[in-house]
Amino acid sequence: MEINEVDPSREMEIMTECVKVLAANIHPGVTSSGCATKVHAKAYEMLGTDPYAKLKEKSTAQAEKLLPRAKEFIENSKDPFRAAVLCSIAGNVLDYGIDKKLDEPGYMVKHFEELLKQGLAIDHTPRLKELLASARKIVFMPDNMGEILFDMLLLEQLEKYPGKITMVVKGRTILTDVTMPDALALGLDKKVHRLITTGGFAVGFPFWDMTDELRKAFEEADLIISKGMGNFECFTELDYRPIAHLMRIKCEPVADASGAPLSSSVALLVE
Numbered sequence: 001m002e003i004n005e006v007d008p009s010r011e012m013e014i015m016t017e018c019v020k021v022l023a024a025n026i027h028p029g030v031t032s033s034g035c036a037t038k039v040h041a042k043a044y045e046m047l048g049t050d051p052y053a054k055l056k057e058k059s060t061a062q063a064e065k066l067l068p069r070a071k072e073f074i075e076n077s078k079d080p081f082r083a084a085v086l087c088s089i090a091g092n093v094l095d096y097g098i099d100k101k102l103d104e105p106g107y108m109v110k111h112f113e114e115l116l117k118q119g120l121a122i123d124h125t126p127r128l129k130e131l132l133a134s135a136r137k138i139v140f141m142p143d144n145m146g147e148i149l150f151d152m153l154l155l156e157q158l159e160k161y162p163g164k165i166t167m168v169v170k171g172r173t174i175l176t177d178v179t180m181p182d183a184l185a186l187g188l189d190k191k192v193h194r195l196i197t198t199g200g201f202a203v204g205f206p207f208w209d210m211t212d213e214l215r216k217a218f219e220e221a222d223l224i225i226s227k228g229m230g231n232f233e234c235f236t237e238l239d240y241r242p243i244a245h246l247m248r249i250k251c252e253p254v255a256d257a258s259g260a261p262l263s264s265s266v267a268l269l270v271e
Contacts, residue, residue: 003015003043003047003051005051005052005054005055006047006049006051007047010046010047013046014042014043014046014047017042017046018039018042018043021038021039021042022035022038022039025038025039031208031233031234031237032233033202033203033204033205033230033233033234034208036203036204037174037201037202037203037204037206040174040175040201040203041201044201050173052173052175052176055176056144056145056146056176056182058146059094059144059145059146059147059176060145060146060149061146062094062109062146063091063094063146063147063148063149063150064149065109066109066112066150067149067150067153069112069113070087070090070112070150070153071153073086073087073116074087074153074157079125080157081125081129081157082120082123082125084153084154084156084157085120085125085128085154085246085267086115086116086119086120086265087116087150087153087154088147088150088151088153088154088227088246089120089246089247089248089265089266089267090112090115090116090150090248090265091144091146091147091148091149091150091151092143092144092147092227092228092246092247092248092265093111093115093248094144094145094146094147094176115265118264118265119265120264120265120266120267121249121260121261121264121265121266122258122259122260122266122267122268123267124244124267124268124269125267127269128223128244128267128269131222131223131242131269132158132161132163132223133161133162134222135161135162135163135222135223136162136163136164136222137163137164137166137220137221137222137223138158138163138164138165138166138221138222138223138224138225139165139166139167139168139217139218139221139223139224139225140155140158140165140166140167140168140192140225141167141168141205141224141225141226141227141231142167142169142177142178142227143177143178143227143228143230143231144175144176144177144178144228145176145177145178145182146176147227147228148178148182148183148186148188149186151227152186152188152191155191155192158225163222163223164193164194165192165193165194166192166193166194166195166196166217166221167183167188167191167192167194167195167196168196168197168198168214168217169182169183169188169195169196169197169198170197170198170202171197171198171199171200171201171202172200172201173201174201174202174203175203179197180195180197183195194217196213196214196217197214198211198214199211199213199214203230204230204231204233204234205226205230205231205234205235206234207234207237207238218240219240221240223242223243223244224240224242224243224244225243225244225246226243226244226245226246227246227247228247229247229248229249229250229251229254231245232245232247232254232257232258233254235270236257241270241271242269242270242271243269243270244267244268244269244270245258245266245267245268245269245270246266246267246268247265247266247268248263248264248265248266249261249262249263249264249265249266250262250263
């Protein structure tokens with residue numbers, strides 16, 4: 001997809017090199033995120049630009065149209081926290097390239113209420129609120145641009161709890177994920193106690209190359225809130241607990257691992 005966003009005429013050339021990288025890095029014990037990181041790094045290197053820049057703008061524009069509806073949904077809910085979680089997860093649909101329907105103009109705008117009405121296939125929000133009541137240090141890991149606007153509504157609910165929030169964004173531009181410049185432009189440094197990065201180029205969470213600052217943040221966290229499947233896949237390799245995975249289920253392996261059906265929303269707490 002990223003090749004076609006920049007220069008479709010180079011598709012075969014770049015795909016050939018990416019397949020070589022994939023073949024060289026598939027071996028027993030390799031993680032999907034680690035392998036995907038190397039493949040994407042090759043594509044980015046050959047393209048010489050950020051292939052997802054326009055899609056980040058597109059997803060943000062769609063999210064902005066929906067914010068008034070999301071705020072109304074939360075304000076009218078008997079459980080504003082759970083409602084904010086639902087909105088945050090609905091925003092996880094803004095992940096171009098996973099489902100071709102999402103590339104249609106206005107898809108998210110048309111189907112937002114359907115996503116909210118669907119509810120949560122796994123709903124651990126009651127227990128999550130219990131943990132938040134006593135958590136001193138919370139790590140929040142956002143996923144994509146556009147989606148982050150709904151995460152900000154969830155942050156407003158988290159502010160009602162005593163814990164200080166450290167947000168971890170991407171160290172370099174990768175896919176449509178939120179980076180430090182993105183976060184600063186949105187004023188997220190004023191919404192959380194601390195804003196740090198993963199430190200480099202990585203699909204998901206780079207547990208294979210963590211900075212000391214990042215490692216310390218996770219070791220000291222009383223609760224981790226993680227958005228999206230990429231982070232979920234990475235954290236299956238780690239023992240950080242408790243961690244709340246807020247995500248849409250978009251593929252069979254994650255459906256099997258989470259115990260939730262495809263195309264469902266989950267607030268899955270692992271303790």
